[in-house]
Amino acid sequence: MELDRQSELNALRPDLLRFARLQLRDAGAAEDAVQETLLAALTGSHRFESRSSYKTWLISILRNKIIDIIRSQSREVSATSLADDEAGDELLHESLFDRRGHWKETARPGRWADPEASFEQQQFWRVFEACLDHLPEKTARVFMMREFLGFETGEICKETGISASNCWVVLHRARMGLRTCLEDSWFAGAKA
Amino acid sequence: MLSCEQATELMSQEQDRPLSLAERAGLRLHVWICTGCSNYRRQMAVLRAACRRFGSGGTP
Numbered sequence: 001m002e003l004d005r006q007s008e009l010n011a012l013r014p015d016l017l018r019f020a021r022l023q024l025r026d027a028g029a030a031e032d033a034v035q036e037t038l039l040a041a042l043t044g045s046h047r048f049e050s051r052s053s054y055k056t057w058l059i060s061i062l063r064n065k066i067i068d069i070i071r072s073q074s075r076e077v078s079a080t081s082l083a084d085d086e087a088g089d090e091l092l093h094e095s096l097f098d099r100r101g102h103w104k105e106t107a108r109p110g111r112w113a114d115p116e117a118s119f120e121q122q123q124f125w126r127v128f129e130a131c132l133d134h135l136p137e138k139t140a141r142v143f144m145m146r147e148f149l150g151f152e153t154g155e156i157c158k159e160t161g162i163s164a165s166n167c168w169v170v171l172h173r174a175r176m177g178l179r180t181c182l183e184d185s186w187f188a189g190a191k192a
Numbered sequence: 193m194l195s196c197e198q199a200t201e202l203m204s205q206e207q208d209r210p211l212s213l214a215e216r217a218g219l220r221l222h223v224w225i226c227t228g229c230s231n232y233r234r235q236m237a238v239l240r241a242a243c244r245r246f247g248s249g250g251t252p
């Protein structure tokens with residue numbers, strides 16, 4: 001049976017918009033990307049049997065729109081804005097590591113119980129989005145280019161104007177921030 | 193011997209570039225004796241799996 005695509009689109013629109021906003025951090029650009037995606041979706045003639053396969057298809061269109069926007073903006077990630085991101089990062093590191101660079105007793109990473117079960121819960125993804133949103137803007141942008149849009153680090157350097165080693169530092173910072181946020185806000189509560 | 197801080201850097205970088213032989217050896221040794229970092233490495237794998245899922249629209 002074919003889905004009622006118009007009503008599915010309406011239902012999925014908020015998801016698409018959140019996805020675009022997280023990555024573009026610009027409400028206007030996110031709105032444009034979603035509009036274009038909806039337009040492409042309505043003129044397409046694919047058939048879908050479930051909402052989830054339809055959503056996967058829509059997200060793949062949206063991802064390409066976001067990539068186009070990022071490429072066309074060619075926003076330089078300036079050294080100063082990265083330095084702003086760094087201030088918070090130092091605080092995080094101080095809270096996690098002692099002076100010799102070892103985990104503080106209270107900060108040592110624990111075992112995350114059954115992540116696959118978490119992936120099935122909508123609430124987990126709300127927390128995941130909130131943690132992403134919590135990352136400093138430039139850090140988040142580089143991280144999402146790498147992890148959601150599938151850019152290689154070389155391409156990220158080109159699009160953002162930062163060096164490869166800087167890119168690795170930023171990605172490390174993002175992963176550290178994100179896993180700490182997920183541990184504190186989700187997995188710590190789920191621990192046995 | 194790597195510190196945990198250095199080990200976490202390598203555990204991030206191994207997702208973005210091939211590590212050198214010496215880096216791999218140092219990291220393997222560290223993770224073997226350090227529970228915190230061994231958990232951290234698993235968390236990195238979960239993070240990547242979560243990102244794959246989120247980025248492809250496979251969330252509920």
